[in-house]
Amino acid sequence: xxxxxxxxxxxxxxxxxxxxxxxxxxxxxxxxxxxxxxxxxxxxxxxxxxxxxxxxxxxxxxxxxxxxxxxxxxxxxxxxxxxxxxxxxxxxxxxxxxxxxxxxxxxxxxxxxxxxxxxxxxxxxxxxxxxxxxxxxxxxxxxxxxxxxxxxxxxxxxxxxxxxxxxxxxxxxxxxxxxxxxxxxxxxxxxxxxxxxxxxxxxxxxxxxxxxxxxxxxxxxxxxxxxxxxxxxxxxxxxxxxxxxxxxxxxxxxxxxxxxxxxxxxxxxxxxxxxxxxxxxxxxxxxxxxxxxxxxxxxxxxxxxxxxxxxxxxxxxxxxxxxxxxxxxxxxxxxxxxxxxxxxxxxxxxxxxxxxxxxxxxxxxxxxxxxxxxxxxxxxxxxxxxxxxxxxxxxxxxxxxxxxxxxxxxxxxxxxxxxxxxxxxxxxxxxxxxxxxxxxxxxxxxxxxxxxxxxxxxxxxxxxxxxxxxxxxxxxxxxxxxxxxxxxxxxxxxxxxxxxxxxxxxxxxxxxxxxxxxxxxxxxxxxxxxxxxxxxxxxxxxxxxxxxxxxxxxxxxxxxxxxxxxxxxxxxxxxxxxxxxxxxxxxxxxxxx
Amino acid sequence: xxxxxxxxxxxxxxxxxxxxxxxxxxxxxxxxxxxxxxxxxxxxxxxxxxxxxxxxxxxxxxxxxxxxxxxxxxxxxxxxxxxxxxxxxxxxxxxxxxxxxxxxxxxxxxxxxxxxxxxxxxxxxxxxxxxxxxxxxxxxxxxxxxxxxxxxxxxxxxxxxxxxxxxxxxxxxxxxxxxxxxxxxxxxxxxxxxxxxxxxxxxxxxxxxxxxxxxxxxxxxxxxxxxxxxxxxxxxxxxxxxxxxxxxxxxxxxxxxxxxxxxxxxxxxxxxxxxxxxxxxxxxxxxxxxxxxxxxxxxxxxxxxxxxxxxxxxxxxxxxxxxxxxxxxxxxxxxxxxxxxxxxxxxxxx
Numbered sequence: 001x002x003x004x005x006x007x008x009x010x011x012x013x014x015x016x017x018x019x020x021x022x023x024x025x026x027x028x029x030x031x032x033x034x035x036x037x038x039x040x041x042x043x044x045x046x047x048x049x050x051x052x053x054x055x056x057x058x059x060x061x062x063x064x065x066x067x068x069x070x071x072x073x074x075x076x077x078x079x080x081x082x083x084x085x086x087x088x089x090x091x092x093x094x095x096x097x098x099x100x101x102x103x104x105x106x107x108x109x110x111x112x113x114x115x116x117x118x119x120x121x122x123x124x125x126x127x128x129x130x131x132x133x134x135x136x137x138x139x140x141x142x143x144x145x146x147x148x149x150x151x152x153x154x155x156x157x158x159x160x161x162x163x164x165x166x167x168x169x170x171x172x173x174x175x176x177x178x179x180x181x182x183x184x185x186x187x188x189x190x191x192x193x194x195x196x197x198x199x200x201x202x203x204x205x206x207x208x209x210x211x212x213x214x215x216x217x218x219x220x221x222x223x224x225x226x227x228x229x230x231x232x233x234x235x236x237x238x239x240x241x242x243x244x245x246x247x248x249x250x251x252x253x254x255x256x257x258x259x260x261x262x263x264x265x266x267x268x269x270x271x272x273x274x275x276x277x278x279x280x281x282x283x284x285x286x287x288x289x290x291x292x293x294x295x296x297x298x299x300x301x302x303x304x305x306x307x308x309x310x311x312x313x314x315x316x317x318x319x320x321x322x323x324x325x326x327x328x329x330x331x332x333x334x335x336x337x338x339x340x341x342x343x344x345x346x347x348x349x350x351x352x353x354x355x356x357x358x359x360x361x362x363x364x365x366x367x368x369x370x371x372x373x374x375x376x377x378x379x380x381x382x383x384x385x386x387x388x389x390x391x392x393x394x395x396x397x398x399x400x401x402x403x404x405x406x407x408x409x410x411x412x413x414x415x416x417x418x419x420x421x422x423x424x425x426x427x428x429x430x431x432x433x434x435x436x437x438x439x440x441x442x443x444x445x446x447x448x449x450x451x452x453x454x455x456x457x458x459x460x461x462x463x464x465x466x467x468x469x470x471x472x473x474x475x476x477x478x479x480x481x482x483x484x485x486x487x488x489x490x491x492x493x494x495x496x497x498x499x500x501x502x503x504x505x506x507x508x509x510x511x512x513x514x515x516x517x518x519x520x521x522x523x524x525x526x527x528x529x530x531x532x533x534x535x536x537x538x539x540x541x542x543x544x545x546x547x548x549x550x551x552x553x554x555x556x557x558x559x560x561x562x563x564x565x566x567x568x569x570x571x572x573x574x575x576x577x578x579x580x581x582x583x584x585x586x587x588x589x590x591x592x593x
Numbered sequence: 594x595x596x597x598x599x600x601x602x603x604x605x606x607x608x609x610x611x612x613x614x615x616x617x618x619x620x621x622x623x624x625x626x627x628x629x630x631x632x633x634x635x636x637x638x639x640x641x642x643x644x645x646x647x648x649x650x651x652x653x654x655x656x657x658x659x660x661x662x663x664x665x666x667x668x669x670x671x672x673x674x675x676x677x678x679x680x681x682x683x684x685x686x687x688x689x690x691x692x693x694x695x696x697x698x699x700x701x702x703x704x705x706x707x708x709x710x711x712x713x714x715x716x717x718x719x720x721x722x723x724x725x726x727x728x729x730x731x732x733x734x735x736x737x738x739x740x741x742x743x744x745x746x747x748x749x750x751x752x753x754x755x756x757x758x759x760x761x762x763x764x765x766x767x768x769x770x771x772x773x774x775x776x777x778x779x780x781x782x783x784x785x786x787x788x789x790x791x792x793x794x795x796x797x798x799x800x801x802x803x804x805x806x807x808x809x810x811x812x813x814x815x816x817x818x819x820x821x822x823x824x825x826x827x828x829x830x831x832x833x834x835x836x837x838x839x840x841x842x843x844x845x846x847x848x849x850x851x852x853x854x855x856x857x858x859x860x861x862x863x864x865x866x867x868x869x870x871x872x873x874x875x876x877x878x879x880x881x882x883x884x885x886x887x888x889x890x891x892x893x894x895x896x897x898x899x900x901x902x903x904x905x906x907x908x909x910x911x912x913x914x915x916x917x918x919x920x921x922x923x924x925x926x927x928x929x930x931x932x933x934x935x936x937x938x939x940x941x942x943x
Contacts, residue, residue, distance in 0.1 A: 448599035574628025
């Protein structure tokens with residue numbers, strides 16, 4: 001194999017599993033080290049720069065980083081990255097003085113943001129300091145979009161939401177809340193230089209064809225609409241017996257909210273097996289902890305209505321069958337249908353995009369699924385002035401993905417307004433520096449703790465279930481936060497190898513606790529080389545680092561898979577051929593262009 | 594700071610037939626200089642014991658004084674160990690070995706410990722054919738006292754300060770062959786492919802197995818002009834043959850070409866197969882070994898690999914016809930057979 005080119009920033013980026021998995025590529029290990037050093041404000045600002053909503057995401061993120069965490073490959077559980085982010089947000093000092101301050105010198109360009117959710121707010125934050133005049137339209141009474149209408153207050157307190165939305169709106173954004181935009185054409189007819197659409201996936205799926213749907217309508221609600229009703233205080237109670245249909249996180253929010261509004265027997269009924277449910281595992285656990293029953297393998301047959309009133313639902317029992325390709329089929333078990341009593345039913349079986357307000361004759365193409373045609377890189381639609389992001393761009397995802405879209409759309413809009421090529425994307429900002437301070441001293445904590453993942457304390461059920469605004473999770477206190485932070489393996493401190501310094505003493509290979517390093521003859525074929533390592537590198541999703549040919553004709557091959565970044569290879573290296581070099585990678589935002 | 598080795602290991606680390614991974618054979622983290630050849634030898638011993646699936650509690654490591662003699666702390670942490678007096682490793686090993694013949698004995702020594710202060714002990718351990726693996730980690734200098742030339746430093750070899758050694762070296766391998774050692778090998782710490790099978794064979798050999806391992810001292814003797822540096826040893830190494838060790842359990846599948854390939858069956862039925870690179874040499878012929886060693890010396894080569902093996906000569910226990918039971922297993926009943934037996938013996942002497 002050819003020697004690995006570590007000058008390509010993506011090689012080392014990929015080694016930082018959490019950061020690589022994060023849609024916004026937040027420099028996770030960097031802020032975790034700051035938390036361990038009690039530099040909460042700095043940790044918060046690293047997050048704010050990258051993901052805009054540290055306090056919100058520290059409570060509600062879908063955490064794509066955690067399944068990717070290297071720690072999960074060497075022991076049971078990944079680092080509690082998400083909840084550490086919350087520690088930074090909870091313990092931070094004055095951050096506002098570190099943020100840009102309006103007013104900014106105007107650059108003469110005007111931008112409209114339609115929708116006030118995470119994607120639009122990210123665009124606003126990135127572009128406002130550049131002097132854009134930004135007008136934000138949203139039909140709700142305040143900014144935040146689905147973070148306000150759909151995420152219940154017991155998971156995300158309103159103060160936290162208001163604070164972080166406020167940081168952005170304070171950048172001199174012209175807001176027009178309670179304003180439903182009815183026509184994109186009308187917006188385009190005004191003198192905006194660019195328009196961003198971040199209207200989310202606002203339509204909850206229904207079951208219109210299920211028998212009894214119409215008759216029982218008074219007691220059947222669409223999940224996200226019902227959650228919005230609760231959030232905006234139009235709804236404050238629910239029947240004692242509640243069925244929630246669906247297995248995603250919205251279903252979990254619905255059932256847990258129901259428990260707080262008077263639901264006593266709340267059942268989540270889902271078609272798929274429990275393990276296939278879309279909800280995050282921790283959301284399922286929290287729901288079960290609040291005495292919500294989850295019934296899997298039940299397919300809804302009908303709403304049962306008696307004397308014009310909903311009495312419950314009928315379900316067919318099924319079994320999941322997987323074919324060779326892992327594709328699932330639900331096969332009826334033949335058992336008798338099940339009737340479940342219910343006073344009210346919440347349907348939380350997914351969300352859809354809906355663009356009734358965009359005219360189809362303004363040069364903005366839609367595809368066969370009625371989704372706008374949007375460039376995956378630039379987020380530009382076929383109408384050059386119109387950009388999309390968040391759920392509105394490619395369908396329902398999550399907050400952190402919306403933020404990542406927002407950053408890229410902001411870059412595009414800035415390039416567009418300067419009449420530059422949108423496809424010339426800015427390179428990431430990177431830095432690489434040695435952490436060596438002495439023979440056994442590094443500027444990071446290299447020892448690897450064996451602590452298991454710490455649990456986030458929760459408020460007592462007896463308190464949280466009577467007040468829908470009472471936050472359930474209490475967050476780590478600083479001492480626990482420190483201990484959890486120390487579980488981080490510092491994957492951004494890279495094992496940097498310089499072949500021409502190596503004397504092939506094997507010291508690194510001998511000391512490596514996880515047998516990552518092998519000196520061996522090279523192979524043309526990567527798979528063959530992977531097999532030849534001390535422990536064959538079977539995890540193909542992880543790269544192998546191949547050195548230039550050494551003096552004896554061999555090469556050094558390092559399997560990145562379970563490297564602990566403990567620095568022992570570099571400590572045992574007599575010639576500093578190995579060095580522990582800290583790598584910083586930051587996605588370039590519009591503000592840095 | 595990392596003075597502790599992390600406890601995590603590769604989740605797919607191979608297991609031997611005892612169900613142990615390499616971790617069960619490791620010792621504590623080395624305090625030797627980074628890049629020391631001795632650490633490689635430690636890792637090789639770990640690998641050899643792992644591959645042979647030796648139960649760690651059936652191994653004893655005995656050493657003298659010096660950098661080399663510190664290494665038993667860095668391998669086989671679950672085994673017995675005795676860090677003895679300078680040059681006196683063979684005596685302690687003899688005592689331990691006599692007390693219990695059912696264990697694997699590693700004698701770990703250095704060039705100072707063996708070729709100077711312990712020379713007398715070394716010579717007599719060989720003469721008695723004590724059943725042990727005698728490893729000399731040979732770096733040609735006294736690393737623990739700042740790198741003075743040792744007795745194995747080659748004449749003309751330059752020290753780090755530029756001083757040229759004026760004395761002839763003690764050639765430990767030649768000496769061992771001369772004294773009648775039954776297993777003599779030479780190797781290089783940077784060549785695990787050769788060293789692992791050598792150590793495995795040495796463990797299985799019944800009798801004293803002597804391995805002289807060139808082990809560069811990165812701090813004091815890895816400079817240009819030194820004949821014990823990584824570069825010099827690599828350039829001047831000349832292997833007697835490619836070697837493979839086949840434990841007795843495995844059927845032997847290799848076919849041997851006449852003249853170049855040979856197989857030596859060890860006491861326990863395991864086989865060492867050799868692909869000879871030096872044509873005139875026969876590992877079971879002492880004369881040819883002496884010849885090969887002398888020729889290599891004349892050519893400034895370091896002859897490595899198995900040099901000499903003799904499997905027909907019994908070890909010390911066999912010579913003395915000792916009991917098979919370890920001394921700690923002999924009870925009063927065995928040791929004091931009673932008045933009746935004594936009377937019989939006495940009667941036989943009248």
